[in-house]
Each structure stands twice: as C-alpha cells, then as structure tokens.
Amino acid sequence: MKFHDLKIFDNVPDDWSQFFDFKEDLNYLKREAQKIDFEFDNIVVIGNGGSITSFKAYLGALGSDKNVYIIDSPDPALIRKVKSQCPSDKTVVLAISKSGTTLGVIETLMAFVNYKVIVLTEGEEGTLRQVAKKMDWQIVEHPNISGRYSGASAAGLFPALLCGIKIDEIATGISAGYKYKKEAWSLAKYYFELEQKGYCEVYVSAYSWLLSDFRTLIIQLMHETVCKSGRGQTFYFSEAPECQHHTNQRFFGGKKNVVGTFIIVKESADDKKIVVPDKIAELDLKGLELKKLDKISYQQALLAEYHGTKTEADSLKIPNVTIELPEVSNETVGELLAFWQLVAFYSAILRNVDPFNEPAVTSSKNITIEEIKKL
Numbered sequence: 001m002k003f004h005d006l007k008i009f010d011n012v013p014d015d016w017s018q019f020f021d022f023k024e025d026l027n028y029l030k031r032e033a034q035k036i037d038f039e040f041d042n043i044v045v046i047g048n049g050g051s052i053t054s055f056k057a058y059l060g061a062l063g064s065d066k067n068v069y070i071i072d073s074p075d076p077a078l079i080r081k082v083k084s085q086c087p088s089d090k091t092v093v094l095a096i097s098k099s100g101t102t103l104g105v106i107e108t109l110m111a112f113v114n115y116k117v118i119v120l121t122e123g124e125e126g127t128l129r130q131v132a133k134k135m136d137w138q139i140v141e142h143p144n145i146s147g148r149y150s151g152a153s154a155a156g157l158f159p160a161l162l163c164g165i166k167i168d169e170i171a172t173g174i175s176a177g178y179k180y181k182k183e184a185w186s187l188a189k190y191y192f193e194l195e196q197k198g199y200c201e202v203y204v205s206a207y208s209w210l211l212s213d214f215r216t217l218i219i220q221l222m223h224e225t226v227c228k229s230g231r232g233q234t235f236y237f238s239e240a241p242e243c244q245h246h247t248n249q250r251f252f253g254g255k256k257n258v259v260g261t262f263i264i265v266k267e268s269a270d271d272k273k274i275v276v277p278d279k280i281a282e283l284d285l286k287g288l289e290l291k292k293l294d295k296i297s298y299q300q301a302l303l304a305e306y307h308g309t310k311t312e313a314d315s316l317k318i319p320n321v322t323i324e325l326p327e328v329s330n331e332t333v334g335e336l337l338a339f340w341q342l343v344a345f346y347s348a349i350l351r352n353v354d355p356f357n358e359p360a361v362t363s364s365k366n367i368t369i370e371e372i373k374k375l
Contacts, residue, residue, distance in 0.1 A: 004322035047096035050147020053217040054156035060213025064163035100126015173334025184342030205240040206263040221344035228353040241305035260320030271299040
C-alpha cells in the first residue's frame, strides 16, 4: 500500500494487543471443511457485526462460485427469500457468534434447523454452543478475539474457505498489513488532531467497486472501537465515483467539518480500452471529442474521476488522505483489513478509551432480551 498526503510518524506507542499476533491454524479450518460430506451450491452465513463484516469484505472483493447469502436480521421476508433459494440438500448454514449469546443469530438459526449447520463460537458456556451440542451440529472454534478484529480468525476465514477463496494468501496479506504500524498510527493521529479542530466526520470513498463491501467493516471498526465517552468521529463510506453525484455536494458544499479519505487501486485485472464507434467519434462533450476516449482505459477513466475530486478538495483546503492499493487480490485485501484494524486500535489509544468493549451496543442488546421476555 501507498499513502498520499499523510505525514508518517515514528513514535508508535508500545500498546499492543494479542489479535495482531494471532495466527489461525489454517490446516484445522481445512480439516473442518472436509467434514462436509455432500456437494453444496449455497452458503448461508448467519451473524451480526464483527462476526460477518470481515467476511463480507472478503466476499465482495474476491467473489465466489457459490451462491452466498448473509443474514444479519431475523426479518421474516429476508429469511423467506433465502430459504426459497436454498434447498437444504444443497446448502451449508454457518452460524457465527463469538459469545454464543447473540439473540438474533439464534432466532434466525431456528429457521434452518433441518439444514447442514456449522456453528462458530468461543467458550463452553455460550447458548449457541449448547444448542449445537443438543442438535449434534459441527462446531468450529472461534478464538477469544473481539468480533470486529476477527478477520484473521475462523470467523472471517472459514466462510471464505467454503467459498473457494484462497485463505492462505489472505492470511499472508494480513500479516503484511500488521507491519504498517507507523502508517496506521499516523492516520489515527491525523484523524485525532483534526477532531480537536472540529472535524467530526470522516468521508471514505473507494474508487473500486470490488472494495465497496469494506463499508460496514470500516464503519464498525471506527465506531465501535472509538466512539465512547463523547469521543470519536462519524464515518460514512460511499462507492466512488457514484458518490460524486450526491455526497460530494455535502463534502464540498456543506459544513467544513469533514475529512476526506480516498481508497484507490492502481491497476485492475479487468481493465480494457474504451472503444468509441466511428459514427459518434466527433461528438462533443463539454469541449471533449468522444474519440479522445479511444486512447484511454476504463481504469484510467476511473482514476481521472478520483483526481478530479481530490484536486477540488485540495483547492478548497479540505483535509484529505489517499490509500493506494496496487491491485485487488487476496493479499492486498488482507493488508487493507489489517491496516484498518490498526487504525481503529490506535484511534482508541489516542482518545484513552477501551479498544475492545462496546458498552452502548451491549446495553441495547440486553434491552432487546428484556423486550422478548414480555412477548
């Protein structure tokens, strides 16, 4: 990765955490996958928050030959739709909850009790593990790592493995991403110092359709890790250049309290030259003859959109940084995920808040359980 307009600091704090050093046993995951004794076309992943956000980022960027459905809500319409498209004899269902006490996961899972179910959970006391034991379902061990940081663990890698994604390469990329400590500390410090000046929002736009499913991961990491005790910034994420037709109006024309963060990809494996038919080559678009497009590729056109937005932000003196990936691959996706984990962790350290708890989220979950008891 490369970083533009970011001053790099060397004084990375000594605070460290176990999840940066965690190494999942990939052979264990492969052995567990081999226990599935039938051919399946569909994968249903049931989970919430950190149990699914890393996997969603992998899936969106890297794709799968399987039909993959992620259920993050007990919405009956969603459950009906998924079941209608996933016959039980061609479907594997994964239920993921580190604690094993996520109510929504267990509620949704009840609609799939006649399917092949694999449970990913941690510890012996969680309700989800007890359900799995009673139902004689396969259990894959989830390490004692907070969900939003679990992309390097079974939570992110096991469903990716079932999708046919090369998890060895993702794991290599994650290890490489954890080496960007200086850069992550510098970006966290950049955001923090701007927050002190009234910049309370961070606008992240990715100039790559393949990276659009990093949206929920980045937002979760930064909100759930950092936004406590009245501290932290609001993050919102848009796929570019589509966002230039709506959110750029906010970015350029609204309150001057937004930090821009652009994610770009230098090269695309799908890139092709634009071909303009001769009969329209002389037509004009704001002084540009369409035949000029014949000389460029689609990736060049996409990056021109980025340069237009960045140049305007610079001219308006709107603070912004750019994260550049050489390409979208198993390894670079792992790098990007690990980097944002670091940014979130350091952002919490800078604000003197706990990087691992989520007290407001926990409280609302408990209220939900009390509401269910009343029904």
